[in-house]
Amino acid sequence: MQPMSLARKYAVLVGIESYQDPARFPDAAHAAADLAAIRDALLGCGCDPADLIVLGDDRATKTTLEHHLSRLCRDLAEDDAFVFFFEGRAASTAGSTILACRDTLHENLAGTGIDLGGLIRELRSTRCRHIQLYLDLRDVEIADEPEDIASRPRIHRIDVKEELENAEQIACFTSRRDGEASYASDRLGQGIWTHHLARVLRGDVPDILDHGGLLTAGVLQDHLRRAVAATIRETFADRRKQTPTLAGKAGRAAVVADLAAVLERKRAATAPRSNNIRDVVFSRADTVPVRALDGFAKPFTAPKVCSDATRGFVVRIAQGNIEREIEAMHARIRRNLKYPRAALRVTNADGSDTASIWTPDFQYTVEVRQLDDEPSAAAITKTLSEVRDQSLLDDQRFRGLFDACFDTVRMTFAKPVDVVAIIDAIEASNGGAIEVDYPTDCSYCDLSIAGCPGSIRIGRTGFALTMPAQRPLQTLVDAFAQAFGAVRRVAVTVPPSLSDAGRS
Numbered sequence: 001m002q003p004m005s006l007a008r009k010y011a012v013l014v015g016i017e018s019y020q021d022p023a024r025f026p027d028a029a030h031a032a033a034d035l036a037a038i039r040d041a042l043l044g045c046g047c048d049p050a051d052l053i054v055l056g057d058d059r060a061t062k063t064t065l066e067h068h069l070s071r072l073c074r075d076l077a078e079d080d081a082f083v084f085f086f087e088g089r090a091a092s093t094a095g096s097t098i099l100a101c102r103d104t105l106h107e108n109l110a111g112t113g114i115d116l117g118g119l120i121r122e123l124r125s126t127r128c129r130h131i132q133l134y135l136d137l138r139d140v141e142i143a144d145e146p147e148d149i150a151s152r153p154r155i156h157r158i159d160v161k162e163e164l165e166n167a168e169q170i171a172c173f174t175s176r177r178d179g180e181a182s183y184a185s186d187r188l189g190q191g192i193w194t195h196h197l198a199r200v201l202r203g204d205v206p207d208i209l210d211h212g213g214l215l216t217a218g219v220l221q222d223h224l225r226r227a228v229a230a231t232i233r234e235t236f237a238d239r240r241k242q243t244p245t246l247a248g249k250a251g252r253a254a255v256v257a258d259l260a261a262v263l264e265r266k267r268a269a270t271a272p273r274s275n276n277i278r279d280v281v282f283s284r285a286d287t288v289p290v291r292a293l294d295g296f297a298k299p300f301t302a303p304k305v306c307s308d309a310t311r312g313f314v315v316r317i318a319q320g321n322i323e324r325e326i327e328a329m330h331a332r333i334r335r336n337l338k339y340p341r342a343a344l345r346v347t348n349a350d351g352s353d354t355a356s357i358w359t360p361d362f363q364y365t366v367e368v369r370q371l372d373d374e375p376s377a378a379a380i381t382k383t384l385s386e387v388r389d390q391s392l393l394d395d396q397r398f399r400g401l402f403d404a405c406f407d408t409v410r411m412t413f414a415k416p417v418d419v420v421a422i423i424d425a426i427e428a429s430n431g432g433a434i435e436v437d438y439p440t441d442c443s444y445c446d447l448s449i450a451g452c453p454g455s456i457r458i459g460r461t462g463f464a465l466t467m468p469a470q471r472p473l474q475t476l477v478d479a480f481a482q483a484f485g486a487v488r489r490v491a492v493t494v495p496p497s498l499s500d501a502g503r504s
Helices: 031-044 062-075 106-112 116-124 146-151 192-201 217-235 260-269 308-317 319-337 390-394 396-402 419-429 473-490 496-502
Strands: 009-015 052-056 081-093 096-099 131-138 170-174 214-216 245-247 255-258 277-289 345-347 354-358 363-371 374-385 406-413 434-437 444-449 455-459 462-471
Touching: 009 031, 009 062, 031 052, 031 081, 031 131, 031 192, 052 062, 062 116, 081 106, 081 116, 096 106, 096 116, 116 131, 116 170, 131 192, 170 217, 192 217, 214 217, 217 245, 217 255, 308 319, 308 363, 319 354, 319 363, 319 374, 319 396, 390 396, 390 473, 396 473, 406 473, 419 434, 419 444, 419 455, 419 473, 434 473, 444 473, 455 473, 462 473
Parallel strands: 009 052, 009 081, 081 131, 131 170
Antiparallel strands: 081 096, 170 245, 214 255, 277 374, 277 406, 345 354, 354 363, 363 374, 406 462, 434 444, 444 455, 455 462
């Protein structure tokens, strides 16, 4: 199978979040975001925008989809590569799996949807020898009412085993096994399987690739199984399962993407940062008396101890504070950065301790909790994270949003930091430029660096600098770089989890 960066690449990408018949075909949560993620990933792999057909919601009608598929099946050459991605509802009828288009009718599934088996047979009849299918098929959810159970279509099986049995040119990845469901995560803002697929294609998981940057079908499938299972466990408290599958005769050794160029671009773009760095987070925690929270009223009393009950009480009466902050920031983001409505996603607290705004470029979160050491007070923490493009820090519109909002910048790492090694290196330097303090278990260390403002704490998960008051983002970044550089100059023998993080 031809890797995605060596042949001419064509793709038809379909993501349907809302349907014309929502009573029969409920929304497929986050399908629009997933469609955009896969489109961007394929563009990064070298796909020409002119050869990329992207069909979301209103464009994803049966007529439009069949038109593009028919044309491509006619024109594909032997050495071309073709990718078909579909995320949306699907249903089984008369032994066939039907992909629900935007305008599919429940009363006539076969006539108004796309027969997946028929599509595979049509692709097999083409000259193209390098075909990849990525299917995130959402079951049609069934409501509790018995009449709805009888009237709504449901997919139990993906009935294409026969069509794929001898399909030597096809690698077919599906988000779930027969009888299971495919889930989305509000925290990720995406379907779980597609989120992990896009991460791999963007080059965000370089450790699974061979030394040349080649991605094989077997390696991709193994990673998707592990990553999806882990995210399902993190997201849901019950024992639900989602097991990605790989079918088709292309084989596990088939190369589905050459990501060497993608990895090289990422290395060049993130040269000052290490692959070990997970995220850079800006934050500020404000202490608020429980009595000052929006929901506090007679006959409430401020708690004098911390317990599960008092923590829940604080979260409940702080819902108004969280909602007010999220509403204000949502308006400011739209005003300053001009994002369209569809590009922003808000996860409201809805009784929980956290609410978030997800944008294409960053995440903003508000969290509330009762203080353990001061039970009559709460901390309201505002956080900016997942900044995908560091050049945003130079954007005046972005600075206008967040300058003077935060007093802490924290760098987190994928691997644990050896705090003991850092302590030993600093104490052995005898230079006096850095003073270090730490508890008996050495779980963290606090540093005081001559000429460096703010307090520095290094823990097993990362490195944080806190200033006495809010500062502009660039001031925080500059102070952080100064402190980080000072530590590296002294602790040159510490493991790569910290010392290599600042190397270019």
